[in-house]
Amino acid sequence: MPKVLISDKMDPRAAAIFRERGVEVDEITGKTPDELKAIIGQYDGLAIRSSTKVTKDILDHATNLKVIGRAGIGVDNVDIPAASSKGVIVMNTPFGNSITTAEHAIALMFALARQLPEANAQTQQGLWPKNGFMGVEVTGKTLGLIGAGNIGSIVASRALGLKMKVVAFDPFLTPERAVEMGVEKADLDTLLAKADFITLHTPLTDQTRNILSKENLAKTKKGVRIINCARGGLIDEAALKEALDSGHVAGAALDVFVTEPAKESPLFGTPNFICTPHLGASTDEAQVNVALQVAEQLSDYLLDGGITNALNVPSLSAEEAPKLKPYMALAEELGSLVGQLEGDRIQSVSVEVEGHAAELNQKPITAAVLAGLMRVYSDTVNMVNAPFLAKERGLDVREVRHDREGDYQTLVRVTVKTEGGDKSVAGTLFGNAQARLVELFGIKVEADLAGHMLYIVNQDAPGFIGRLGSTLGEANVNIGTFHLGRRNQGGEAVLLLSVDGVVNETVLNDICKLAGVKTVKLLRFA
Incomplete structure (x- = not known):
């Protein structure tokens, strides 16, 4: 029976799901890193929220760990490269709190538009400042959306319902998807120049860090109002302070900060600045949803091999896993064969599928080939860390899918490029289950490996x-x-x-x- 540790406070229904599915679970929260290191080696799975920091040091002690599940979107508290090198899958639950976070962004937009926190504070002081606050309507205004993924698209739909115009900047947003969402796709400079309100919904990466820099804030329309419920670090906080003080930015609302908990910030006390303590996912519904989802996802993987919302390995549904299992076994054997025969001479790898194999999700098949091939270098390699090991060795990996009909109902071919030329092995499944080698370096041969x-x-x-x-x-x-x-x-x-x-x-x-x-x-x- 697989064993899971829940190391952060989570809705108790998560533990109930694990037990109902046949997974042993311990709920042990509030442990220090040293205390966690002492027990983590017992567990196959780890369910966390934001409190547990899964560092390389923790992972080095997690000798049996196979999967980490983050109940929520952000995985800043998980060392994903270290997890990948250890062969540990990292999952999140990106949809459980999407509506909650989107609604929080809309709430902050209204709070900025009507100066609600300041009006509330002065009213409760008995000042009755009826003439001191002149707000703006959101109807007819342009909302600039930086990031048009799951949460961003929900914000866009709510804004359109408020009769706003929406301009979106997202490198991954296709023109067809923009039309479907009802938004105008634009480059960043165009968005900055047009938007009356700007809201950010993008992950923090090297490309998005300080996307609202001092330079970009200067490009915004005078009187713009800015909302960030995504990640701290997307906005240069010192530059935002200057823009608020000068009046170029009429207001800003942040739910996230570069350093959290944010005990101090240059923005604190600035007029027309609103902040909340990372409350984007803080609703009863969201907390329940992400807890239930992480329990289901970890159970699916540990019991059936299903991989959902993984960040470091191709997804593989619980329905797909049984169908793909014999193909992945064949692929791993072919990879192992060519790896043992050619070893360090391999410069690139091509994985081709045809027949029944071409109708399936090819990513897990390719990962299985690499797992077999890389096993010549490490006895701890698996589908998770094999692609990273291949990348470290400078191997170029290609995938090819053929619609043609060949001599076999299904065929997987692995071709490696070496200094001596291309070398190819191919295999099929007998009875849709038994792996069989059918070609070795251009020679027809039938063999069990x-x-x-x-x-x-x-x-x-x-x-x-x-x-x-x-x-x-x-x-x-x-x-x-x-x-x-x-x-x-x-x-x-x-x-x-x-x-x-x-x-x-x-x-x-x-x-x-x-x-x-x-x-x-x-x-x-x-």
């Missing part, structure tokens, strides 16, 4: 198989299966033999001495 195997390239000649059998028999090496292929009569032949146990160097040297032998290699498959 399992256990200890001998790979032998020799000159096809009468008597060779007998001499090989005698050599192995004299060394007390038993042959399990025997697979033979050749380019043509009297030409180059390939033998794949499964043997009962490891063949030592002495026996390998004796085989090398046999007449006509060109290559001998011991292979190992799971």
Whole structure:
């Protein structure tokens, strides 16, 4: 039974879902990093919110960890590169609090437009400042949307319902999607010049850090109002303070800050500035939704292999996983075969699928090929860290999908580029379940890849198989299966033999001495 740790406070229904699905779960919250390191090695899964910091040091102690689930969107508290190198999947729940965060942005926009916090404070002081606050309507105004993903698109729909015009900047927004959303797609400078209100809904990356810099704030329309419920660091806070003081920016509302908890900020006390303590996801509905989603996602992976909302590996639904499992097993065996035979000579990898395999999600098949190929370098490699290991080694990876019909109902081909030219292996499934090698470096051969195997390239000649059998028999090496292929009569032949146990160097040297032998290699498959 898989075991999961819930290390942050979460709706109790999350733990109930784990238990109902057959996953053992412990709810242990508030642990220090050292306390967490002491227990994390017991668990296959870790469910967190924002309090737990999953650092490389924690991951080094997580010897059994397979998956981390963040109940929420942001994963700033998880070292994703370190998790990937350890082969740990990182998931989030990007849709559970989308509506809540979008509504908070709209609420802050109204608060800015009508100066609600200041009006409330003075009214409660008995001042009755009826003539002191002159707001603006949002109807007919232009909302500049920086980031048009899930949350941004919800904000856009709400703004359109308020009869606003929406201009969106997002490098990933297609013209077709912009039309579907009812927004104007624009570059950043155009948005800054047009917008009466600007709201940010983009992750914090090297490209988006300080996207509202001092320079870009100067490009905005005078009197603009700015809202940020996404990530601290998207706005230069010192520059925003200057723009508010000068009156160029009429108001700003932030739910997020560069440093959190924000105990101090240059913006605190600035007129026309509103702030909330990262409340974007703080509704009862959102807290329940993300807790339930993270429990379902972790259970799906640990029990069925389903991967949903993963940040460092291709997604694979619980429905897809059983269908893809035999194809992934075949792909991993092919990758392992070519990795053991070509090793450091490999410069690039191409994964081709045709027939039934071409109708499936190819990303997990490619990841399985890389997992097999990279296993020659590390015994802890898996589908998560294999693509990163391949990238570190400078391997270019291509995917090719063929609609054509071939000799087999389904086929997976792995071709590697080496200094000696392209080398290709191909395999199929018998009965939609049993993996079988059908081609090895241009030679037709049918073989099961399992256990200890001998790979032998020799000159096809009468008597060779007998001499090989005698050599192995004299060394007390038993042959399990025997697979033979050749380019043509009297030409180059390939033998794949499964043997009962490891063949030592002495026996390998004796085989090398046999007449006509060109290559001998011991292979190992799971």
